Amino acid sequence: MKTQLIDLATQRRSIYALGRNVSASQEDITQLIEDAIKQNPTPFNNQTTRAVILFGASHEKLWDIVIDRLKQEVPDEAAFAKTTAKINAFKAAFGTVLYFTETKTVKAFEDNFPLYADNFQDWSEQAQGGAQFAVWTALAENGLGANLQHYNPLIDDQVRAAFNLPASWKLRAQMDFGSIESPAGDKDFMADSDRFLVFK
Template structure:
């Protein structure tokens, strides 16, 4: 069996020690991310996934927004300082991909294909997973580490205003990426017998 894809998937890990020592240009990385998302499968080829790719001061602005927004959510100053340390780790990365779903397209397909209307929201989430995995794995193939965060919906309004996001786009995840300054830890798995059934 050929296992090239599996080998790449094994390289895709949550890397939290990220830096800016990236060999590739911003344009090359942005083009790679765009192509990954274009070719990730979507139901009915409805292409509901959107992305905003942030570099430089825009990348830093995002994580400043997160830090400021969480100030009112964290119960103590000591806890906030720990949160801030974590967020500054994301800010130290080279860039961030904001993943969105265009709900206007989702609703259009709900109307146009009424028989499947109850499924399109779920299917758009599956499309998100496909796109996020494709981008994350593709970055890993190029020696770029990443980790996926979900500060939505807490930051949605502030991010929408800061980056002029369309009303129909719903924020689903934030993938910060950069040079790998320290490797991921070991990965544990549950027993195959608890997870899989092979019926012959």
């Protein structure tokens, strides 16, 4: 069996030590991310995933928003110092992809296909997972590391205002990416016998 996809999926890891030693252009990275999302399957081809790709000052603005918002939630100064250090590690990356779901599209499909209406929210989340995996793997194939964060819904309003985004775009995740300054550690797996069933 061919294993190129499995090899690339194995290469994709959560990398937290990211930097800006990136040789690819912002334009090439943008095209890579856009293509990965466009080729990701969605139910009924409804294409509910949206993405905002941030570089430079816009990338830093996003993580400043996160720090400012978390300061309201972490009253202890020592704890907030640790939180700030963590967020600054994301800020040190080369860029960020913000993933959104277009809720108007989800609602339209619920209305147009009432037999499946209860599924479209779940299906949009599945599409998100596929898009995020596709982008993450494509970045890894090109020697870039990434990790996925979920500061939504805490930062939703501030992000929408900062980047003038439609109210119908619901923030689902934040993926910072950049040069790999330190590799990921070993990854543990549960027993296959507890995870898979095969019937013949």
